[in-house]
Structures are given as C-alpha cells and as structure tokens.
Amino acid sequence: MSFRFSLHGTDDGARRGQFETPHGVVQTPAFMPVGTQGAVKAALHRDVAEAGADIILGNTYHLFLRPGDELIARRGGLHRFIGWPHPVLTDSGGYQVFSLAARCVIREDGADFQSHLDGARHVLTPERAVDIQARLGSDIAMVLDECLAYPTTREDAAASMERSVRWARRCRERLAVLRSAAPPEVTVSNAGQAQFGIVQGGAFQDLRNESADATVDIGFEGYAIGGLSVGEPTGEMYAITGDTAARLPANQPRYLMGAGTPQDLVECVARGIDMFDCVMPTRNARNGQLFTSEGRINIKNARYAEDDRPLDPACACYTCRSHSRAYLRHLYLSGEMTAGALNTLHNLTFYLDTMRQIRDAIAFRTFETFRQGFLRSASRLSLDS
Amino acid sequence: MSFRFSLHGTDDGARRGQFETPHGVVQTPAFMPVGTQGAVKAALHRDVAEAGADIILGNTYHLFLRPGDELIARRGGLHRFIGWPHPVLTDSGGYQVFSLAARCVIREDGADFQSHLDGARHVLTPERAVDIQARLGSDIAMVLDECLAYPTTREDAAASMERSVRWARRCRERLAVLRSAAPPEVTVSNAGQAQFGIVQGGAFQDLRNESADATVDIGFEGYAIGGLSVGEPTGEMYAITGDTAARLPANQPRYLMGAGTPQDLVECVARGIDMFDCVMPTRNARNGQLFTSEGRINIKNARYAEDDRPLDPACACYTCRSHSRAYLRHLYLSGEMTAGALNTLHNLTFYLDTMRQIRDAIAFRTFETFRQGFLRSASRLSLDS
Numbered sequence: 001m002s003f004r005f006s007l008h009g010t011d012d013g014a015r016r017g018q019f020e021t022p023h024g025v026v027q028t029p030a031f032m033p034v035g036t037q038g039a040v041k042a043a044l045h046r047d048v049a050e051a052g053a054d055i056i057l058g059n060t061y062h063l064f065l066r067p068g069d070e071l072i073a074r075r076g077g078l079h080r081f082i083g084w085p086h087p088v089l090t091d092s093g094g095y096q097v098f099s100l101a102a103r104c105v106i107r108e109d110g111a112d113f114q115s116h117l118d119g120a121r122h123v124l125t126p127e128r129a130v131d132i133q134a135r136l137g138s139d140i141a142m143v144l145d146e147c148l149a150y151p152t153t154r155e156d157a158a159a160s161m162e163r164s165v166r167w168a169r170r171c172r173e174r175l176a177v178l179r180s181a182a183p184p185e186v187t188v189s190n191a192g193q194a195q196f197g198i199v200q201g202g203a204f205q206d207l208r209n210e211s212a213d214a215t216v217d218i219g220f221e222g223y224a225i226g227g228l229s230v231g232e233p234t235g236e237m238y239a240i241t242g243d244t245a246a247r248l249p250a251n252q253p254r255y256l257m258g259a260g261t262p263q264d265l266v267e268c269v270a271r272g273i274d275m276f277d278c279v280m281p282t283r284n285a286r287n288g289q290l291f292t293s294e295g296r297i298n299i300k301n302a303r304y305a306e307d308d309r310p311l312d313p314a315c316a317c318y319t320c321r322s323h324s325r326a327y328l329r330h331l332y333l334s335g336e337m338t339a340g341a342l343n344t345l346h347n348l349t350f351y352l353d354t355m356r357q358i359r360d361a362i363a364f365r366t367f368e369t370f371r372q373g374f375l376r377s378a379s380r381l382s383l384d385s
Numbered sequence: 386m387s388f389r390f391s392l393h394g395t396d397d398g399a400r401r402g403q404f405e406t407p408h409g410v411v412q413t414p415a416f417m418p419v420g421t422q423g424a425v426k427a428a429l430h431r432d433v434a435e436a437g438a439d440i441i442l443g444n445t446y447h448l449f450l451r452p453g454d455e456l457i458a459r460r461g462g463l464h465r466f467i468g469w470p471h472p473v474l475t476d477s478g479g480y481q482v483f484s485l486a487a488r489c490v491i492r493e494d495g496a497d498f499q500s501h502l503d504g505a506r507h508v509l510t511p512e513r514a515v516d517i518q519a520r521l522g523s524d525i526a527m528v529l530d531e532c533l534a535y536p537t538t539r540e541d542a543a544a545s546m547e548r549s550v551r552w553a554r555r556c557r558e559r560l561a562v563l564r565s566a567a568p569p570e571v572t573v574s575n576a577g578q579a580q581f582g583i584v585q586g587g588a589f590q591d592l593r594n595e596s597a598d599a600t601v602d603i604g605f606e607g608y609a610i611g612g613l614s615v616g617e618p619t620g621e622m623y624a625i626t627g628d629t630a631a632r633l634p635a636n637q638p639r640y641l642m643g644a645g646t647p648q649d650l651v652e653c654v655a656r657g658i659d660m661f662d663c664v665m666p667t668r669n670a671r672n673g674q675l676f677t678s679e680g681r682i683n684i685k686n687a688r689y690a691e692d693d694r695p696l697d698p699a700c701a702c703y704t705c706r707s708h709s710r711a712y713l714r715h716l717y718l719s720g721e722m723t724a725g726a727l728n729t730l731h732n733l734t735f736y737l738d739t740m741r742q743i744r745d746a747i748a749f750r751t752f753e754t755f756r757q758g759f760l761r762s763a764s765r766l767s768l769d770s
Binding site for chain 2: 037038039040041042043044045046062066067071074075081082083305306308318322323324326327330331333334336337338340341342
C-alpha cells in the first residue's frame with residue numbers, strides 16, 4: 001500500500017499529521033480545493049499549488065460524463081490528463097447523481113439517473129463507482145454512499161445509513177478484486193489508490209455511531225463524515241462532527257466532506273478532523289465574495305470604488321501584492337475574466353493560509369489560543385452587511 | 386520629453402529599434418496586447434509580462450465610461466490603478482465611439498454618442514480625447530481621428546481625412562496647453578506622455594500621402610496608420626502600409642493600428658512598421674482558435690480528444706509545458722474559465738515570440754530569410770480546415 005497516515009501530534013482534540021500517497025505527501029489538517037471537471041475553476045494549477053494546496057478534489061460524476069473515465073484511463077489517469085502531478089481525491093459521484101442529475105431513482109443495486117448534459121441514462125452502482133475511480137486513478141477514492149437532504153425522519157436516516165453501509169462493503173469488495181485481479185475492462189490507473197469509507201446517519205448520533213462502527217468494521221484507509229453541511233444548524237454540525245470523529249480510529253485520517261466556512265474549518269479541526277473540501281472559496285470568489293483577515297468583503301460594494309488598499313493587508317498572494325480593491329471592483333463590474341481569477345487566487349490563499357496557521361498552532365500546542373483569536377477576529381463577519 | 390525613439394538598425398525595409406517611456410523601454414518591432422478595460426482579457430498582468438509584452442494598449446472609450454477617467458486620475462493614473470507598471474498606449478476612443486456606441490453623430494466639433502452601457506449621452510471632441518488620456522496618464526496617447534468603413538468613396542475618404550487632420554491639429558494644440566498650463570479640471574497623470582498622429586485616407590494612396598504630410602507637418606512623437614484592417618484585401622493593406630510608412634519620418638516610430646494576423650505582422654515589419662496591436666490572439670484564444678508553429682488549431686475539433694501532445698511542441702509557454710491538447714479541448718468543451726486563460730497565455734506567447742524572432746532576425750540582418758521561412762511554414766494555415 002502506498003497510502004500511509006502519520007499522526008505527528010495532537011493539541012486537545014486537534015491533530016497534526018500527514019499522509020503519503022503515490023503522488024506526494026499531504027500535510028494535515030488539509031483543505032482540498034475543488035477541481036470539479038479536472039480544473040479548479042478560474043485557477044491555473046500552478047496558482048493552486050502556489051496558494052498552498054497539497055491536494056485537490058475531482059468530481060467523479062462530472063469526469064465520468066465528460067470526457068469519460070475510459071478516455072482518462074487511456075491518457076494515463078487523471079493526474080496525467082489534467083497535468084496536476086500532486087495528490088488528488090475523487091468523490092464517488094453519488095452526491096452529484098442525487099443533487100444534479102435528472103430523474104434519479106435509488107434502488108438497492110445502485111442509482112439510475114439521467115446525465116444533466118445530454119439526458120443519457122446511466123446506472124451508478126457501488127462497483128461502478130469503484131471502477132470509474134480506478135480508471136481515474138485518484139490517490140484517494142470514496143465509497144458510494146447515499147446522502148439525504150436535511151431534515152429527514154429517523155426512519156429514513158436509518159434505512160439510508162444501512163444501505164450506505166451495504167454499499168460501502170460492496171465497494172471494498174470490488175476494490176479487493178481490482179487490487180488482486182482487475183478484469184480487462186477496468187484499467188487501474190493508480191495501483192496505490194486508497195479508499196475511504198463514509199459515515200452517514202443524518203442528525204441522529206446513535207445512527208452515526210452505528211454507521212461509524214460498521215464502516216470501521218469493513219476497514220478502509222481513512223474515514224469521512226458525509227451528509228453534513230446540508231442545511232442543519234451549525235451547532236448541530238459541530239456536535240455530530242465531534243462525536244463521530246471521536247468514534248473513528250485515531251491512527252487514520254478523518255475527512256469532513258463539503259465543509260465549510262473558515263470558522264467551520266477551525267471548529268472542526270478542534271473536533272478532530274484532518275481533511276476538508278468545499279466550493280466556498282472558489283464559488284464565492286467568482287461572485288465577488290472575498291475572505292480577509294479583517295472580515296468578508298463584497299467587492300461589488302460602492303465603498304470600494306476608490307479604495308486603494310489591497311483586499312487583505314495581511315495576505316501575500318499575487319492579488320493582494322499587485323492590485324487594489326478599486327481595481328478588483330472595476331474588473332468585477334466590467335465582467336472581466338481576470339476578476340474571477342484574481343478573486344479565486346486570493347480566497348484559495350486565505351483558506352490554505354488558514355490551514356497552515358492551524359497546522360503551526362497545533363504543532364506548537366497553541367491551537368486553542370489561535371482558535372479563540374481567529375473566532376474573535378472579524379474574519380467570520382462581513383464588512384458589508 | 387521622456388519619450389525617445391532610437392533606431393538600432395535596418396534590414397531592407399524592416400527596422401530594429403526601441404523607444405523609452407516614463408514607465409520603461411519598449412523593444413521594436415513591438416506587439417501590444419489589448420487590455421480593453423484595463424485588463425488583457427483572461428490574462429493576469431504577470432502572465433502578459435511573462436509572455437514577453439513590453440507594453441499593453443488600453444481603450445479610452447471603455448475606461449472613460451467605466452470606471453471613468455477622473456476616478457482613474459484620482460487613483461494616480463492608469464498604471465497605478467490597474468497595477469501594471471510597464472508602458473501603456475491608449476487609443477483616442479474614436480474607433481469604439483464609431484463602432485460600438487449607439488446613435489453616433491459626427492460633427493466638425495466632435496462626435497456625439499450614447500454609452501453602450503447605460504445610454505447616457507456624451508460628446509467626444511479632439512480636446513476631450515486629449516484630456517481623458519491625460520487623466521489616464523498613458524505613455525502614448527493617440528489623436529482623435531475619424532475611421533471610415535471599407536469601402537468608401539474617394540470624396541468621403543478625402544473629407545474624412547481632412548477632418549482628421551484638423552482634429553489632429555486641435556489635439557496637438559490641446560496637449561501643448563496641458564503641457565504648459567493644465568487647467569485645474571485636468572489632472573495630468575503622466576507628464577512624460579507622448580502623442581501620436583494618425584494617417585488616414587482610406588484606400589487612396591494620394592490621400593494617404595496628403596494625410597501623412599499634413600500630420601507630420603503638425604509634428605508628433607510618432608505616427609500611426611489608421612483605417613486599415615477594416616475589410617480591404619490583404620494585398621491592398623500591405624501596399625498602403627508600405628507606401629505610407631515610407632513617407633513617414635525615419636527617426637520616429639510607426640504604428641499600424643489594429644493589425645493583424647501573424648503573417649500581417651511579418652509582412653508589415655518588412656514594410657517599415659514598428660508597432661502593432663490586435664485583439665486576434667486574445668479573442669481567438671477565448672474561441673478556441675490557437676496559433677502554433679505547425680498551423681492554426683481549432684481546439685474544439687474531435688481530432689484532439691485523445692491528443693497528448695502540447696499545443697505547440699516549439700512553444701515554451703506554461704500552457705504548452707503543462708497541458709495536452711486533449712485536456713485543453715476538455716476544458717474548452719466543459720466551459721471552464723481556465724480554458725480561456727490557458728489559450729490566451731499560449732496565443733499571446735506565440736505573437737510575442739514571433740515579434741522577438743522578428744527583432745532578432747533584423748538585428749542579424751537575416752529578416753528576409755526569416756520572413757520567407759515564416760510564410761512558408763504552416764503557421765498561417767489551419768490544421769483543421
């Protein structure tokens with residue numbers, strides 16, 4: 001196995017570590033920029049790396065539909081196809097099938113859906129999710145799980161969680177087949193690919209516990225907490241994250257899927273999370289919503305029309321070194337593509353810088369001080385509200 | 386005066402030189418990427434500079450309407466506002482007023498028009514074009530001229546050319562006022578700003594000669610040839626360019642406005658042109674039309690779906706170093722913003738590399754050999770036709 005997690009140290013619940021993959025080492029806690037279609041939106045790979053990303057996330061649903069996992073396998077796998085030589089994690093495709101595809105029908109076997117691109121019908125089974133990710137050759141693949149909307153009944157949450165466990169077992173079994181004797185139709189692009197299980201159970205901690213125990217019982221290289229950041233109150237999300245993380249093995253990485261705001265990262269690191277992904281820094285950037293150490297900025301606001309200051313005086317990114325708020329506002333209002341590029345570069349740097357500060361604070365065992373300072377600071381507040 | 390042109394040497398009609406501006410030196414023959422609204426579309430300034438641009442062009446019409454020349458003057462001028470510390474040339478705004486604005490009415494005094502953004506009425510007089518560019522603080526300002534469509538009658542071309550000469554004189558007189566005693570309402574952002582006259586006259590060489598003589602008689606730091614690349618046959622464009630350039634002072638720079646294809650650059654350098662601007666490399670890039678040393682590529686073409694080669698094996702740009710044609714096609718078809726960014730980076734590099742090769746060939750007095758090789762090569766042909 002090429003995947004290896006090492007825990008360097010802890011500071012209360014927060015954990016400082018790293019994991020090794022066939023494409024390099026990732027320092028944890030880590031934030032993974034989202035590269036949906038094999039590209040982080042509005043950011044060139046070199047800028048993503050320069051902003052401090054060790055690893056990016058690719059969306060299996062999108063890549064399966066276009067350009068197709070078989071084409072990517074023929075190109076030598078996702079890393080070679082997209083020209084990103086560093087680690088990549090892929091999701092299972094399930095979340096987009098349930099949220100983006102048309103006419104999705106979930107059966108025990110898997111999910112039937114129609115492509116949002118051309119209406120073609122497809123079936124995503126646990127085995128197929130494994131095969132597709134094997135062809136993509138990501139460093140970390142995720143099991144296919146069912147992600148319910150919030151709120152849901154206990155009964156629905158239980159049934160869905162139990163199905164997710166059954167699907168997780170099928171995913172692990174399929175990976176074992178691919179590792180020992182892959183059939184000719186599945187090109188395994190990355191023999192060292194790891195596979196993470198996903199804990200579900202909605203907002204019901206006893207179901208979460210049951211899911212965690214059953215998933216750990218199957219045995220994966222790491223564990224994710226799914227089905228959060230779907231509309232539940234923040235306090236509830238933190239509580240479930242903390243209680244669930246505590247139930248997962250200490251010597252394996254824990255990944256909170258789809259979170260979140262900068263303070264979510266800090267709060268969930270405090271609760272034992274090692275990995276995050278979220279579209280927030282990149283999507284908000286394209287909408288002119290910028291994170292700074294002094295608070296959030298909506299660059300469209302007229303107050304920035306003649307503001308010669310950088311977005312964030314504390315930031316060393318290219319955008320902040322080179323441009324004023326006045327210019328960034330002008331680019332945004334003028335519809336220039338460089339608005340999205342410069343804003344994305346900054347927001348990614350803010351997120352990845354926050355992770356670096358988190359890692360340093362844990363290493364120096366000053367994380368609680370950092371956390372309190374971070375949450376007191378204006379960075380979670382809007383300057384424009 | 387901060388503007389100084391030096392002719393280093395010639396090779397038949399081709400000229401190798403440089404000009405100095407308050408923001409740095411420009412090697413000639415030079416190509417100026419178009420930064421319409423204070424940004425080269427889809428390219429960050431650092432990438433524009435890295436691609437080899439000494440100077441960019443800004444469009445006065447766009448900047449006047451948004452964010453406004455007075456706001457830019459308050460920010461310290463265009464260079465400081467946009468964060469580009471290198472030379473900038475601005476056009477007069479006339480071309481966009483005639484082609485882009487609504488309900489344009491040209492009178493002897495100037496042009497009445499409605500903003501394409503909000504319908505507001507404005508008047509652009511020669512004096513106002515000078516004032517606006519003084520506030521922008523570009524290193525080279527252009528006189529307001531009238532640019533006719535092709536074809537036109539001799540009578541119309543003559544009347545328009547004569548008006549352009551009268552407007553050029555008014556522009557020069559206004560600049561003299563600003564240089565000696567600018568009124569309080571005109572902030573002069575760049576005291577070393579040069580001003581170029583523009584030769585008009587349509588496709589009638591005798592009118593071109595008359596215009597050239599009258600414009601040189603007024604006296605400017607450099608001279609442009611306007612009103613070409615508007616639909617006339619290429620051979621006619623080359624002939625007028627050559628004959629007109631020959632009539633301009635040898636010790637001042639000559640700028641062919643709005644041209645052109647890579648072979649236009651080579652052919653017009655051969656005819657004595659020192660400066661070019663064109664949206665072709667950037668606009669074509671965003672449409673997936675790419676220039677390579679082996680021919681033009683339409684990246685949408687299915688033949689590139691599994692093509693692992695770089696766009697241009699002879700190119701050292703980031704795009705060609707990092708990505709395959711297959712990936713660039715995927716990005717384009719997926720509507721990713723990075724498609725525009727990577728394609729623009731490449732096309733700009735191709736243009737600016739061509740200019741560097743032109744300059745080297747002139748310096749070594751091998752320009753005719755370079756030219757014949759360049760025109761023989763596939764670079765002007767489409768690989769996808």
